[in-house]
Amino acid sequence: MSNKLLLKNSKVEGIKTFEVYRKHGGYVSAEKALKMSPDEILEEVKTSGLRGRGGAGFPTGMKWSFLAKPEGIPRYLVVNADESEPGTFKDRYLMEYIPHILIEGILISSYCLGANTSYIYIRGEYSWIPDILEKAIEEAKANGFLGKNIKNTGYDLEIYVQRGAGAYVCGEETALLESLEGKRGNPRLKPPFPAVKGLYQCPTVVNNVETVASIPSIIEITGAEYAKLGVGRSTGTKLISACGNLNKPGVYEIDFNLSVEEFIYSEEYCGGIPNGKKLKACIPGGSSVPIVPARLLLKTAEGEPRLMNYESLSVGGFETGTMLGSGGFIVLDEDQCVVRHTMTLARFYNHESCGQCTPCREGTGWLYKILKKIEEGRGTYEDIDLLWDVQRKIEGNTICPLGDAASWPVAAAIRHFRDEFEWHINNPECLTRNYGIADYAQV
Amino acid sequence: MDANSVKSNNVVVFSEETLTKVNKIIARYPEGKQKSALIPVLHLAQKEFDGWLDVPVMDYVASLLSITPIEVYEVATFYTMFNMQPVGKYVLEVCRTGPCMLNGSDQIIEYIKEKLQIKEGETTQDGLFTLKPAECLGACGYAPMMQIGKFYHEHLTKEKINEIIDLCRAGNIAID
Numbered sequence: 001m002s003n004k005l006l007l008k009n010s011k012v013e014g015i016k017t018f019e020v021y022r023k024h025g026g027y028v029s030a031e032k033a034l035k036m037s038p039d040e041i042l043e044e045v046k047t048s049g050l051r052g053r054g055g056a057g058f059p060t061g062m063k064w065s066f067l068a069k070p071e072g073i074p075r076y077l078v079v080n081a082d083e084s085e086p087g088t089f090k091d092r093y094l095m096e097y098i099p100h101i102l103i104e105g106i107l108i109s110s111y112c113l114g115a116n117t118s119y120i121y122i123r124g125e126y127s128w129i130p131d132i133l134e135k136a137i138e139e140a141k142a143n144g145f146l147g148k149n150i151k152n153t154g155y156d157l158e159i160y161v162q163r164g165a166g167a168y169v170c171g172e173e174t175a176l177l178e179s180l181e182g183k184r185g186n187p188r189l190k191p192p193f194p195a196v197k198g199l200y201q202c203p204t205v206v207n208n209v210e211t212v213a214s215i216p217s218i219i220e221i222t223g224a225e226y227a228k229l230g231v232g233r234s235t236g237t238k239l240i241s242a243c244g245n246l247n248k249p250g251v252y253e254i255d256f257n258l259s260v261e262e263f264i265y266s267e268e269y270c271g272g273i274p275n276g277k278k279l280k281a282c283i284p285g286g287s288s289v290p291i292v293p294a295r296l297l298l299k300t301a302e303g304e305p306r307l308m309n310y311e312s313l314s315v316g317g318f319e320t321g322t323m324l325g326s327g328g329f330i331v332l333d334e335d336q337c338v339v340r341h342t343m344t345l346a347r348f349y350n351h352e353s354c355g356q357c358t359p360c361r362e363g364t365g366w367l368y369k370i371l372k373k374i375e376e377g378r379g380t381y382e383d384i385d386l387l388w389d390v391q392r393k394i395e396g397n398t399i400c401p402l403g404d405a406a407s408w409p410v411a412a413a414i415r416h417f418r419d420e421f422e423w424h425i426n427n428p429e430c431l432t433r434n435y436g437i438a439d440y441a442q443v
Numbered sequence: 444m445d446a447n448s449v450k451s452n453n454v455v456v457f458s459e460e461t462l463t464k465v466n467k468i469i470a471r472y473p474e475g476k477q478k479s480a481l482i483p484v485l486h487l488a489q490k491e492f493d494g495w496l497d498v499p500v501m502d503y504v505a506s507l508l509s510i511t512p513i514e515v516y517e518v519a520t521f522y523t524m525f526n527m528q529p530v531g532k533y534v535l536e537v538c539r540t541g542p543c544m545l546n547g548s549d550q551i552i553e554y555i556k557e558k559l560q561i562k563e564g565e566t567t568q569d570g571l572f573t574l575k576p577a578e579c580l581g582a583c584g585y586a587p588m589m590q591i592g593k594f595y596h597e598h599l600t601k602e603k604i605n606e607i608i609d610l611c612r613a614g615n616i617a618i619d
Contacts, residue, residue: 074473086541086579119471124486124524125580127593160471165482165522168579182481182514184521200476241584243542249584287541287579328583330542341541348540348578354521 285325592618
């Protein structure tokens with residue numbers, strides 16, 4: 001049975017309301033934190049080893065410690081709720097069903113950072129969720145946990161929700177800040193980093209929803225206890241949003257020592273693959289991380305069981321491993337076509353490129369067009385080499401990581417499924433789509 | 444269009460209710476940073492003026508926020524949720540990326556095209572429906588799905604599409 005921190009009360013009726021959340025221990029961590037000094041809270045977060053849950057996995061305590069603190073200039077906490085990575089829908093679950101855990105997390109984090117204003121920047125399409133968050137903010141305010149002189153500490157905090165308008169790139173922290181300032185979501189060159197010059201050129205911390213929502217648990221059980229829950233540098237617990245070809249897709253909170261095999265097949269989690277089909281491949285960390293075939297997903301190249309944590313999933317580098325990323329776990333069964341799936345991802349990245357960097361603006365279009373050509377049976381062997389060449393020219397050559405995100409899925413698909421690309425070149429019909437990979441293997 | 448708003452002969456004015464909302468939004472940001480309100484105000488404008496943004500509406504938003512019209516145009520054209528041309532009363536935004544594709548979104552899109560006799564991006568002749576494929580809407584575990592107005596419709600099947608379209612035609616579906 002998994003340890004539950006974030007989702008421990010998720011099934012409690014009415015947990016969305018302040019009253020019920022409070023009855024189940026809500027805001028006790030906030031009260032505890034408000035009696036601590038900001039430095040003590042920072043120390044707890046550092047000790048916890050919490051890594052940013054948005055995908056990059058950067059240590060949260062370290063990120064907070066970079067925040068510049070010049071006198072007379074406001075500081076901001078901006079919550080990144082622009083969850084737009086295909087396969088990732090865990091933050092939506094938290095905001096939709098347990099909004100107060102985020103509000104409490106923002107209160108503790110902002111107090112620690114010395115921020116008096118926090119903005120939650122949420123993807124525009126989640127257009128019913130701001131109402132839920134705003135109601136939670138009102139309730140917290142009515143009960144003295146937001147506003148002026150919170151719980152007689154002399155500390156003031158206001159939280160505002162801002163909707164984006166449909167741009168994946170705004171999940172990148174500097175693009176998000178540009179968008180929050182009312183501009184196109186074009187990522188900024190770094191340095192300066194947001195910790196020095198962020199929102200309105202003021203020191204700013206940008207953290208993902210799940211990261212901030214993890215803070216109350218750290219204060220409740222202490223950073224040291226939180227760290228013990230994990231494995232190595234993967235501490236605490238993690239939300240995984242599982243989708244694709246699974247019997248029980250959904251959002252799960254997992255321990256980092258859980259094996260990938262157990263996650264996919266056990267009844268406690270995804271319950272296996274529909275209709276007893278075989279596992280073909282998986283993208284375990286959201287669409288931008290490398291796809292891996294079943295043989296390298298369940299066990300590493302060395303034959304060790306693959307675990308659901310940052311280190312184990314990346315064993316072997318991109319040659320034989322992948323990344324935990326945001327925890328967007330996409331499963332492909334034996335009947336799925338990797339070429340077609342990769343093509344839809346390439347179309348996504350082409351659509352979402354902000355157009356600022358030439359390799360990304362032009363390259364993502366090339367990737368999509370070449371993949372479409374191959375998928376439709378009009379490709380040549382040279383096209384596979386061209387795909388490889390184009391993705392190499394995008395990777396690492398853009399201001400923000402969208403270029404890498406567009407490049408890695410294509411590179412991994414060619415690396416592990418080149419024979420499927422070749423099949424498409426020789427045969428106009430997609431064999432896996434029509435006959436299944438089992439038949440394909442016998443051809 | 445909201446009954447209390449004005450949009451004629453290039454004169455555009457929000458309703459009183461919306462203007463109150465605009466002022467409340469501007470107050471969220473520090474003094475002089477009212478441009479931050481641009482995206483939320485464009486959402487209000489689109490909702491108030493028939494689901495799309497034309498030049499007079501964008502110019503009006505610019506005047507409300509004391510910014511130049513070009514600052515509004517460049518934002519409005521960047522974000523996919525803002526429509527730059529008229530759309531139907533119900534915009535069917537069907538997700539077609541990765542996980543939704545794995546669960547049959549292509550077939551759902553084809554079915555809607557056939558049923559409504561429109562192509563992607565087109566609006567039905569009666570002005571009721573626009574079909575707009577979307578790139579990932581964060582409902583991957585509940586695929587295939589589509590968004591209509593403010594709400595998500597998940598685990599779509601052909602039967603469910605029939606039901607939703609009937610509800611739209613009868614005016615019995617929530618979009619806001």
